[in-house]
Amino acid sequence: xIALRGVAIRRGxxxxxxxxxxxxxxxxxxGVVGRNGCGKSSLFAAILGELEPDRGQVERPRAQRIAxxxxxxxxxxxxxxxxxxxxDAEAAAALAEAARAEAEHDPEAAARAHQxxxxxxxxxxxxxxGRLLHGLGFKAHTHAHPVADFSGGWRAxxxxxxxxxxxxxxxxxxxxxxxxxxxAVVWLEEWLRRYPGLLLVISHDRDFLDGVATxxxxxxxxxxxxxxxxxxAFERQRAELLRQQQIAFEKEQAERAHLxxxxxxxxxxxxxxxxxxxxxxxxxxxxxxxxxxAERGVRIAFEQPARLPEMLLTLADVAAGYRKGSPDDHxxxxxxxxxxxxxxxxVLEGVRxxxxxxxxxxxxxxxxxxxxxxxxxxxxxLPPLAGTRVAHKDLVVGYFAQHTVEQLRAGETPLRHLMDLxxxxxxxxxxNWLGRWDFVGDRVFEPVDGFSGGExxxxxxxxxxxxxxxxxxxxxxxxxxxxEMREGLAEALNDFDGAIVLVSHDRSLxxxxxxxxxxxxxxxxxxxxxxxxxYARWLRQRRGQEGESAxxxxxxxxxxxRPRRS
Numbered sequence: 001x002i003a004l005r006g007v008a009i010r011r012g013x014x015x016x017x018x019x020x021x022x023x024x025x026x027x028x029x030x031g032v033v034g035r036n037g038c039g040k041s042s043l044f045a046a047i048l049g050e051l052e053p054d055r056g057q058v059e060r061p062r063a064q065r066i067a068x069x070x071x072x073x074x075x076x077x078x079x080x081x082x083x084x085x086x087x088d089a090e091a092a093a094a095l096a097e098a099a100r101a102e103a104e105h106d107p108e109a110a111a112r113a114h115q116x117x118x119x120x121x122x123x124x125x126x127x128x129x130g131r132l133l134h135g136l137g138f139k140a141h142t143h144a145h146p147v148a149d150f151s152g153g154w155r156a157x158x159x160x161x162x163x164x165x166x167x168x169x170x171x172x173x174x175x176x177x178x179x180x181x182x183x184a185v186v187w188l189e190e191w192l193r194r195y196p197g198l199l200l201v202i203s204h205d206r207d208f209l210d211g212v213a214t215x216x217x218x219x220x221x222x223x224x225x226x227x228x229x230x231x232x233a234f235e236r237q238r239a240e241l242l243r244q245q246q247i248a249f250e251k252e253q254a255e256r257a258h259l260x261x262x263x264x265x266x267x268x269x270x271x272x273x274x275x276x277x278x279x280x281x282x283x284x285x286x287x288x289x290x291x292x293x294a295e296r297g298v299r300i301a302f303e304q305p306a307r308l309p310e311m312l313l314t315l316a317d318v319a320a321g322y323r324k325g326s327p328d329d330h331x332x333x334x335x336x337x338x339x340x341x342x343x344x345x346x347v348l349e350g351v352r353x354x355x356x357x358x359x360x361x362x363x364x365x366x367x368x369x370x371x372x373x374x375x376x377x378x379x380x381x382l383p384p385l386a387g388t389r390v391a392h393k394d395l396v397v398g399y400f401a402q403h404t405v406e407q408l409r410a411g412e413t414p415l416r417h418l419m420d421l422x423x424x425x426x427x428x429x430x431x432n433w434l435g436r437w438d439f440v441g442d443r444v445f446e447p448v449d450g451f452s453g454g455e456x457x458x459x460x461x462x463x464x465x466x467x468x469x470x471x472x473x474x475x476x477x478x479x480x481x482x483x484e485m486r487e488g489l490a491e492a493l494n495d496f497d498g499a500i501v502l503v504s505h506d507r508s509l510x511x512x513x514x515x516x517x518x519x520x521x522x523x524x525x526x527x528x529x530x531x532x533x534x535y536a537r538w539l540r541q542r543r544g545q546e547g548e549s550a551x552x553x554x555x556x557x558x559x560x561x562r563p564r565r566s
Contacts, residue, residue, distance in 0.1 A: 001025050002047060002064075002170060002198060004224075006056035009042050016042050018222045020056070024215075026169065029192065029199040031209040031231060034219035036454045036482045040202045043219065044068070044172050047200075060170075067168035069176065073155035075148035080138065083147050083158055084129040087165030091122035125165075132161040135187040136180070137367025153179040153402060164191065173201040177208055177505055178479045179402075183366045185505040186536050187543070204482045206231045207507040300437055300461070300488050302496045305470035307394040312471050312499055313355045313378065318387035320348040320370065320377040346385055347373045351525045353518070355471060359499045362510045364528055364535050365520030366542070371503050372402070374520055375473050378501060398469030400477045405456040408448045414459050415444040421463055437462035453480030461489070470498040478506045507532050 007020040016039035024030055032040050045051035046058055048068060060066075067087070076083060085092045094116045101109035117123055133143055136157045147158060156179040163171070177185050189211045192199060200217075203209055209216070209231035216227045216234035227234040263280055322345045347370040355361075355378070363371045376382040377389065379399045408417065418430045425433075434444050437458055448456060457480050464472075472493070478486050490512040493500055504510055510517075511532060519528040519535075528535065 001060065002200075003059040004043075004046075004056065005059060007043075007046060007053045007058065008055035009039060009046060009051065010054050011039075011042060015222055017219070017224065018055075020224045022217065022224055022226050024198055024200070024217075024226075026198050027196065028215050029195070029213050030201070030215045030217050030226075031213035031234075032200055032202045032217045032219065033204070033209070033231070033234070033483070035484065036452055036480075038219045039222075040219050041174055043224070044174060044200070044202070047172065064170060065166070065168045066170045066172060067163045067166040068172040069156075069163045069174065070159045073147060073159050077146045077148060079144045080147055080150070080158060081126065081129050081133060081143040084132055084161040084165050085126060087129075087162035088122070088125055088167060090120055090167075091117070091125040094120065094122055095125060129161070129165055132164055135184065135191065136161050137184045139368055157184070160188075168197055170198040170200070171195060173199070173203075175202055175204070175480070177203060177205050180505050181367045181371070181476075181503075182364060182505045182507065182510075182532075182535075183539050185507075186539055204478075204486060205506050205508070206483065207511075300458075300465075300492045302398075302465045302472070302492050302498075303468045304496070305396065305498050306468050307396075308357045308470050308497060309392040309394050311354060311356055311392060312395050313389070313391045315351050315353050315377070315384070316388045316390070318348070318351040318377065318389060319346050319385040320351055320373050320382065321346040321385050322373075322382065323385070344385060347523070348377075348520070348525060349523050351377075351387070353525065355499045355501070357470065357499055358497060360493075360513055360515045361499075361501050362514035362517045363501065363503045363520055364517050366539070369521050370523070370525075371520045372475055374525060375399075375401075375475050375501060375503060378471075379473050395471060396467060396469045397471050397473060398464040398467055399473045400460060400464055400475060402476045402479070404460045405453065405480075408456055408459065410449050411447050413445050413447055414439050414462075417448070417459065417463060418466065422466060433466060434459075434462060437465075454482060454485060457481055458485060472496065472498060472500045472502075474500065475503045476505065477502075478504060478509055 003023040004020045009017045034040055046053050098113035101113055192212050213230045218225050227237050324343050365371050379397050414434050431444055493513045517528040
């Protein structure tokens with residue numbers, strides 16, 4: 001159990017939360033939702049003891065073990081599987097002691113170590129770590145690679161695996177689906193549904209929350225309210241509460257107006273003075289019901305292309321991959337991590353496709369199978385290793401890659417970024433354009449260094465939209481975007497007349513935007529005849545064939561430690 005009693009938190013002089021009272025019980029899976037900057041991460045920090053509330057207190061059992069995901073991963077020389085195993089510190093220590101004792105031929109120490117391993121049920125710990133890595137997209141041959149060899153996105157997955165490895169009574173996850181592909185999200189969703197403790201997960205992925213959450217904690221306007229059910233149930237309940245609140249407000253306003261009218265009419269009349277004074281007191285005693293404030297959604301738009309040829313691009317019998325010295329791939333890096341010494345690494349063979357104006361295609365496929373490689377080949381960033389890529393002379397590509405936000409220049413402002421991209425634009429025109437993407441007022445003059453991940457992603461999309469592309473290639477564009485921005489992006493994409501190729505772990509965005517799906521797997525690209533539920537079933541079947549059965553992915557269970565005597 002975790003209880004928040006009158007918790008108030010301020011950051012930089014600004015009140016984030018005030019008088020938060022909520023009790024969360026073991027076995028609940030709580031989705032924590034709210035706009036970026038509303039205080040969700042600060043709430044987590046208070047629960048973890050990293051942040052002292054300005055008022056109130058956080059109550060939880062002294063012996064309760066809480067697991068969470070570290071924000072940074074140093075470039076360690078440790079093998080990936082050992083790093084993940086370290087999440088279960090007790091098991092890792094016992095296994096290491098057994099290995100040391102056996103290497104030093106110390107039978108007594110080895111016997112003690114194995115007795116401890118048996119007591120805590122840690123003989124399968126290394127196998128569990130391997131299954132976690134597999135579920136999160138790491139190929140078997142990469143498990144022994146040093147942590148330092150992995151890119152930032154893959155290190156984030158290692159941190160997640162390490163947190164899942166830890167025996168715990170409570171698990172706190174802040175945007176765990178960022179840096180994951182759809183198949184890893186589906187796997188994580190299944191894993192979390194079996195987690196026996198209290199789960200708190202911050203997420204802006206409505207389909208993920210629908211699949212995992214038993215409760216929703218909505219953080220808004222300095223408060224936090226608990227709802228029973230998944231995200232869809234929360235939306236229904238909140239809509240009804242807002243409707244009732246608006247009805248109560250309108251009824252109260254009508255009564256106030258009636259009382260004020262009587263007071264104004266008779267306050268000067270001696271025979272009615274007592275009645276008028278009675279109504280003044282009644283008016284003063286009335287509690288004020290707040291009017292429903294409509295949250296301002298971010299409304300964005302991609303300009304329609306200046307030219308829109310019917311056939312934009314074709315790939316004919318293309319082999320897609322990398323030549324030695326080409327940049328590392330940010331999605332397929334785990335599959336290619338030991339391929340850098342080869343002169344040529346082919347990821348996909350025999351790719352034949354054409355992209356026409358108006359097409360909306362979602363790319364599906366397991367991690368490391370080549371989705372980003374295909375997108376880079378379509379974009380022209382990777383030349384085909386065989387076959388031909390034929391692009392129309394008027395093709396204009398807008399390419400959002402997973403690392404695009406990292407390429408924004410430190411120390412420079414949104415206004416400077418846009419004016420460098422479009423040298424002929426005036427400052428007011430640039431500010432007007434950025435304002436359409438919710439960069440208003442002095443925000444356009446602030447360096448991007450202090451921007452949140454969502455703001456940086458929004459700026460990157462604004463810069464792409466300025467170029468008026470007729471082909472949008474979007475590789476995980478929703479990382480760090482909140483729900484309102486994701487909905488705004490979906491609306492903008494649906495109004496766009498050009499072609500779209502989308503890679504995303506957000507099933508809601510895929511379902512809203514894409515008309516057809518292509519599956520990228522086993523070195524091939526082929527149409528997928530089915531919807532996202534069919535794809536999830538295909539993933540489970542494939543995982544079963546690879547020996548990744550559901551029981552093997554069960555969260556760790558271990559007898560909790562005895563409370564310390566004071």
